[in-house]
Amino acid sequence: MRMNFTPQQLTAFLHLARSGSFGEAARLHGVSQPALSRTIQQMEAALGRRLFDRTTRSVVPTPTGLELRRIAEALVAEFDSAADDLARFVEGRSGRVAVAALPSIAAVLLPPAIARFREGRPDVEIEVRDGLSGSVLEAVSGGGADLGLTIRPPHPQAALVYRSLLSDEFGLVCRPGDAPGGEGPLPWSVFQGRPFIAMAAASSVRQMTDAAFLQAGLAVPPLYGCAFLGTVGHMVATGLGVTALPRLTLSLLGPFDLAWRRLERPVMRRSMGIVTRAGRSPAPAVLEFLAQLERQAKSLR
Amino acid sequence: MRMNFTPQQLTAFLHLARSGSFGEAARLHGVSQPALSRTIQQMEAALGRRLFDRTTRSVVPTPTGLELRRIAEALVAEFDSAADDLARFVEGRSGRVAVAALPSIAAVLLPPAIARFREGRPDVEIEVRDGLSGSVLEAVSGGGADLGLTIRPPHPQAALVYRSLLSDEFGLVCRPGDAPGGEGPLPWSVFQGRPFIAMAAASSVRQMTDAAFLQAGLAVPPLYGCAFLGTVGHMVATGLGVTALPRLTLSLLGPFDLAWRRLERPVMRRSMGIVTRAGRSPAPAVLEFLAQLERQAKSLR
DNA sequence: TATATTGATAACCGATGCGCATGAATTTCA
DNA sequence: TGAAATTCATGCGCATCGGTTATCAATATA
Numbered sequence: 001m002r003m004n005f006t007p008q009q010l011t012a013f014l015h016l017a018r019s020g021s022f023g024e025a026a027r028l029h030g031v032s033q034p035a036l037s038r039t040i041q042q043m044e045a046a047l048g049r050r051l052f053d054r055t056t057r058s059v060v061p062t063p064t065g066l067e068l069r070r071i072a073e074a075l076v077a078e079f080d081s082a083a084d085d086l087a088r089f090v091e092g093r094s095g096r097v098a099v100a101a102l103p104s105i106a107a108v109l110l111p112p113a114i115a116r117f118r119e120g121r122p123d124v125e126i127e128v129r130d131g132l133s134g135s136v137l138e139a140v141s142g143g144g145a146d147l148g149l150t151i152r153p154p155h156p157q158a159a160l161v162y163r164s165l166l167s168d169e170f171g172l173v174c175r176p177g178d179a180p181g182g183e184g185p186l187p188w189s190v191f192q193g194r195p196f197i198a199m200a201a202a203s204s205v206r207q208m209t210d211a212a213f214l215q216a217g218l219a220v221p222p223l224y225g226c227a228f229l230g231t232v233g234h235m236v237a238t239g240l241g242v243t244a245l246p247r248l249t250l251s252l253l254g255p256f257d258l259a260w261r262r263l264e265r266p267v268m269r270r271s272m273g274i275v276t277r278a279g280r281s282p283a284p285a286v287l288e289f290l291a292q293l294e295r296q297a298k299s300l301r
Numbered sequence: 302m303r304m305n306f307t308p309q310q311l312t313a314f315l316h317l318a319r320s321g322s323f324g325e326a327a328r329l330h331g332v333s334q335p336a337l338s339r340t341i342q343q344m345e346a347a348l349g350r351r352l353f354d355r356t357t358r359s360v361v362p363t364p365t366g367l368e369l370r371r372i373a374e375a376l377v378a379e380f381d382s383a384a385d386d387l388a389r390f391v392e393g394r395s396g397r398v399a400v401a402a403l404p405s406i407a408a409v410l411l412p413p414a415i416a417r418f419r420e421g422r423p424d425v426e427i428e429v430r431d432g433l434s435g436s437v438l439e440a441v442s443g444g445g446a447d448l449g450l451t452i453r454p455p456h457p458q459a460a461l462v463y464r465s466l467l468s469d470e471f472g473l474v475c476r477p478g479d480a481p482g483g484e485g486p487l488p489w490s491v492f493q494g495r496p497f498i499a500m501a502a503a504s505s506v507r508q509m510t511d512a513a514f515l516q517a518g519l520a521v522p523p524l525y526g527c528a529f530l531g532t533v534g535h536m537v538a539t540g541l542g543v544t545a546l547p548r549l550t551l552s553l554l555g556p557f558d559l560a561w562r563r564l565e566r567p568v569m570r571r572s573m574g575i576v577t578r579a580g581r582s583p584a585p586a587v588l589e590f591l592a593q594l595e596r597q598a599k600s601l602r
Numbered sequence: 603t604a605t606a607t608t609g610a611t612a613a614c615c616g617a618t619g620c621g622c623a624t625g626a627a628t629t630t631c632a
Numbered sequence: 633t634g635a636a637a638t639t640c641a642t643g644c645g646c647a648t649c650g651g652t653t654a655t656c657a658a659t660a661t662a
Contacts, residue, residue, distance in 0.1 A: 003384040003387050003388060004308065004309070004384075006307045006308070006309075007305065007307070007308075008305070008307075021639080021640095022639070022640055022641095023638090023639065023640085031619095031620070031621090032620070032621050032622080033639085033640075033641095034620080034621070034622085034623095034640090034641075034642080035619070035620050035621070037640065037641060037642090038619075038620085038641090038642095039619090041641090042619095047387075047391050048391070049391055049582065049585065050582045053580055053581050053582055054639095054640070054641095055580070055627075055628075055639090055640085056626075056627045056628055056629085056638075056639050056640050056641090057627085057628055057629065057638085057639070057640090059639095059640085060581070062581070062582040062583075062584070063396065063447075063582070063583065063584030063585075063587070064390065064391060064582070064584065064585065067386075067387065067390045067396070067584075068387060071383045071386055071387055072383075074383070075379060075380065075383045078376060078379050079376065082372045082373075082375070082376050083304040083305075085368075085372055086304050086348075086368065086369060086372055087304060089365065089368045090348050090349070090350055090365060095364065095368070146364075279354055279356070280354050280361070280363070281350070281351045281354055281363040281364070281365070282363075282364065283363070283364030283365065283368075284350060284364075284365065286364070322608080322609095323608075323609055323610095324607090324608065324609085332650090332651070332652090333651070333652055333653080334608085334609075334610095335609090335610075335611080335612095335651085335652075335653085336650070336651050336652075338609065338610060338611090339610090339611095339650080339651090340650085342610090343649095343650095355608095355609070355610095356608090356609085356658075356659075357607075357608050357609050357610085357657075357658045357659055357660090358607085358608070358609090358658080358659055358660065360608095360609085
């Protein structure tokens with residue numbers, strides 16, 4: 001004897017057990033009375049036992065009916081709660097979002113995006129793993145992160161998809177008094193003869209400043225090779241030198257009064273965007289978070 | 302979004318999630334591969350999300366797939382266990398049997414029936430409520446007992462069904478030396494001139510001995526009016542008198558050496574049987590118990 | 603480049619579930 | 633007492649669903 005009742009059947013049964021009337025139960029269940037009658041008959045046939053002793057005037061559960069009711073009440077509750085859990089997950093109201101991000105992007109883009117995202121989604125866990133460009137791509141392609149916030153990958157990988165969110169121009173960063181006069185953009189040659197505070201060789205900023213100097217045909221010695229923007233901020237503020245940074249990183253330098261002037265020849269743009277795994281469906285919560293990121297980026301553009 | 306998956310769908314899904322192959326999962330699930338393919342597609346359509354990212358070469362669960370797997374494993378386990386519970390009940394291997402019985406019948410018929418019945422059915426609770434004829438019928442018709450063991454009810458009630466199990470003849474009970482000589486049956490007139498130890502007026506035995514004397518046109522004064530057979534046994538064994546009892550009650554008189562001789566003119570038979578509620582399906586365990594009682598009665602006949 | 607494997611799709615078909623109309627049994631009420 | 637009303641069961645027609653077989657498309661393998 002294999003009971004193989006569907007949740008539909010069980011709730012139909014419960015409606016009848018609770019109401020004690022086929023007509024009423026059918027109404028509650030949203031089907032016609034004959035349909036409900038048949039449903040119960042089928043269940044009885046499947047069990048080989050009556051579930052209700054019924055005349056045209058009364059519907060009384062048999063002992064088997066009482067037992068099934070006990071069981072079905074619990075089962076249907078489980079089922080509903082499971083359906084609820086799944087719905088919450090599918091609607092992105094529960095789950096987990098693991099973000100790998102470059103520190104400079106994480107600091108600018110993530111805090112407001114997370115703040116907004118969590119409004120109304122208190123049950124979504126968010127994990128942020130910040131690291132340099134290589135580790136971001138690695139985390140995403142390895143499955144450790146659902147999405148990565150990074151600059152456009154230099155060597156496009158088949159397993160990863162990159163979508164640009166916003167681009168950020170490089171500019172000279174210095175103490176307010178140290179900038180050449182005027183208002184317009186400055187050429188990269190402005191660094192000739194000034195101490196250039198460089199970022200660590202592995203950092204994405206450093207790679208772009210190197211490229212800029214190369215393109216401009218300049219030989220500017222990189223000093224210090226700092227890993228953290230905060231350190232750079234302190235150094236510039238102290239007057240140890242100047243540097244070149246994308247505009248959006250300014251706030252990461254610290255609470256100093258620093259000047260920023262756009263650089264050209266060449267104009268360097270750091271394209272920041274999202275990497276995800278190709279051919280993999282993200283979790284609903286991740287999709288929602290991606291949408292939030294897009295909105296966030298648009299508001300910064 | 303209302304998830305309304307059937308256990309069928311969920312187990313199909315689990316087979317796929319576990320095996321990672323549509324072909325294998327279909328085999329496990331006992332359907333063709335296209336059928337399984339469509340089942341999954343339907344579930345995905347219902348959720349509005351993919352459950353597996355699949356190419357012709359790989360089947361990888363999406364985060365939603367993983368979440369559903371977590372949920373479905375638990376749910377299907379619940380379902381199976383519920384099906385199991387119900388099956389045990391329906392097969393009469395769990396549940397409860399409440400028996401109301403006349404003490405004289407309970408003592409004879411019930412112990413061996415219960416002993417046999419419990420072999421292999423350790424999870425069925427059995428409750429025995431012994432009382433006089435009236436309370437037995439009351440317990441059954443009121444629902445307090447699933448079945449009653451009693452004599453044929455004098456006033457057949459519409460709500461109750463009586464089925465005879467066995468009938469038991471009345472005989473003279475006395476000390477071995479006190480019986481008239483010979484082997485054959487004795488007439489009820491044998492009690493004339495002998496002190497007749499009677500049962501309490503409400504008891505079924507007393508009603509039948511009264512009826513017998515009436516039928517035989519005898520005036521035998523009833524002595525004592527005992528409520529318990531054990532008391533009667535002591536009295537007879539002590540030589541206070543003799544009595545008339547159905548054969549099967551002999552063992553209830555106590556560990557005395559007593560003689561029993563069939564009585565005739567009239568032959569009195571106590572029909573013992575089962576009463577159940579009319580139009581009510583008994584619990585499966587009750588049906589099994591009834592069957593056991595029938596076997597038991599047959600072996601005594 | 604040919605072959606094998608694997609999931610998706612198409613076409614078809616029987617089973618199932620539902621609603622409507624109706625029947626049968628029983629209570630209610632005139 | 634008999635007609636009306638109530639309530640569950642049944643017969644029938646129809647749409648839907650789930651299943652199978654045959655086949656296609658994509659990809660790994662030899």
